[in-house]
Amino acid sequence: MAGDAQTTGPRPADTGAARGQDGTAAGGDEAGQKRPDTDRLLTPAEVASMFRVDPKTVTRWARDGRLTAVRTLGGHRRYLESEVLALLRAARSAGSQ
Numbered sequence: 001m002a003g004d005a006q007t008t009g010p011r012p013a014d015t016g017a018a019r020g021q022d023g024t025a026a027g028g029d030e031a032g033q034k035r036p037d038t039d040r041l042l043t044p045a046e047v048a049s050m051f052r053v054d055p056k057t058v059t060r061w062a063r064d065g066r067l068t069a070v071r072t073l074g075g076h077r078r079y080l081e082s083e084v085l086a087l088l089r090a091a092r093s094a095g096s097q
Contacts, residue, residue: 041070041078050088 044055047067051058062069062077067087069077 040081042081042084044077047079047084050084
């Protein structure tokens, strides 16, 4: 059909755009571990859904020091995925005891 991408023929060479300067995939190292400087940022709504709480609760946790909030240029709060997952693991292990 018109407008469909061509599916036959040679594939374009990897330009390295999705790779870090060290040649590893962007966002991780060879072992698949995330580097702290490329940790994914989560919105308050995403964090709230993980904990099954209201997004205002997540904001309160940041204000109380339970989570570190990173501010975007527009002033919105974002949370480091690694920190959120660690808090989630701690909450789950505390709830199972």
